[in-house]
Amino acid sequence: MMSMNANLPRSFPVRLLTACLALLCTAAQLSPAPALAQGKTEGASFSELSKQGIHYYRKKLWGPAIATLEQAAATPQGQKDYKTNYYLAKSTEATLQLEKAFPYAHKALDNARNEEEKEDAKKLLETLQKYYAGVRFEQHPDQPEKFEEGGIIILKPTKPIINMQKKKVFEKIADYFRQKPVKLPITIYLPFGEYEANGAPFVIEEGKEAKAKVFLYNPKEGISWWWIVGGGVAAAGLTVGILLPVLLSEDTQQAKVGTITLSPATE
Numbered sequence: 001m002m003s004m005n006a007n008l009p010r011s012f013p014v015r016l017l018t019a020c021l022a023l024l025c026t027a028a029q030l031s032p033a034p035a036l037a038q039g040k041t042e043g044a045s046f047s048e049l050s051k052q053g054i055h056y057y058r059k060k061l062w063g064p065a066i067a068t069l070e071q072a073a074a075t076p077q078g079q080k081d082y083k084t085n086y087y088l089a090k091s092t093e094a095t096l097q098l099e100k101a102f103p104y105a106h107k108a109l110d111n112a113r114n115e116e117e118k119e120d121a122k123k124l125l126e127t128l129q130k131y132y133a134g135v136r137f138e139q140h141p142d143q144p145e146k147f148e149e150g151g152i153i154i155l156k157p158t159k160p161i162i163n164m165q166k167k168k169v170f171e172k173i174a175d176y177f178r179q180k181p182v183k184l185p186i187t188i189y190l191p192f193g194e195y196e197a198n199g200a201p202f203v204i205e206e207g208k209e210a211k212a213k214v215f216l217y218n219p220k221e222g223i224s225w226w227w228i229v230g231g232g233v234a235a236a237g238l239t240v241g242i243l244l245p246v247l248l249s250e251d252t253q254q255a256k257v258g259t260i261t262l263s264p265a266t267e
């Protein structure tokens with residue numbers, strides 16, 4: 001009987017061995033560090049955390065990427081590390097956590113070690129600034145409650161958002177803050193336009209920071225008693241929130257948002 005290997009070239013075992021070794025090397029390069037393979041980050045070094053977080057980013061696993069990179073960024077080395085802060089900025093931008101993306105982008109620029117890194121960080125920051133600007137929220141002095149676990153901010157546009165892409169971005173950000181209690185003061189970022197937060201109006205304009213004093217919603221009890229009282233004032237046509245400064249622009253509704261946050265971020 002003819003051997004099963006009779007028709008195979010003599011070099012076949014060598015080729016098979018070479019292919020297997022190449023596959024193993026590739027798997028070793030792509031696999032997470034052993035200490036972090038099962039999401040075990042306790043006791044992991046800064047280097048392990050940073051590399052693992054970047055690995056998650058490249059796989060477009062935004063949640064694990066942010067969680068791991070934030071652990072790395074919390075270390076003394078991470079606070080001064082360009083890559084950790086750069087990929088944190090990219091990951092939080094991809095998930096529209098812009099209140100984190102802007103500070104991380106600034107940190108990446110501050111910690112750039114060469115011209116290439118400086119150019120990449122500068123480009124990222126300029127892209128963010130091209131589509132978004134910040135509003136600084138402080139708690140209204142007439143609301144005495146101190147929310148230890150944070151309060152809720154309900155964001156609404158005060159003029160129709162014509163651009164559908166921009167509208168999707170705003171709705172995602174608004175939904176995020178509707179579910180996430182925040183502590184004041186806080187600066188958040190929105191596409192250019194005119195909005196209100198818990199009834200307090202403000203305008204987002206390129207290159208400027210708006211300010212507003214708001215009544216927070218109690219996440220456990222809904223609208224607080226002080227907000228209900230304030231609602232009577234608002235119903236009479238008076239402004240409950242204080243806006244500094246008032247930034248008026250006719251073309252804010254025409255600003256385009258682009259694709260930087262509606263599609264996966266790229267390196």
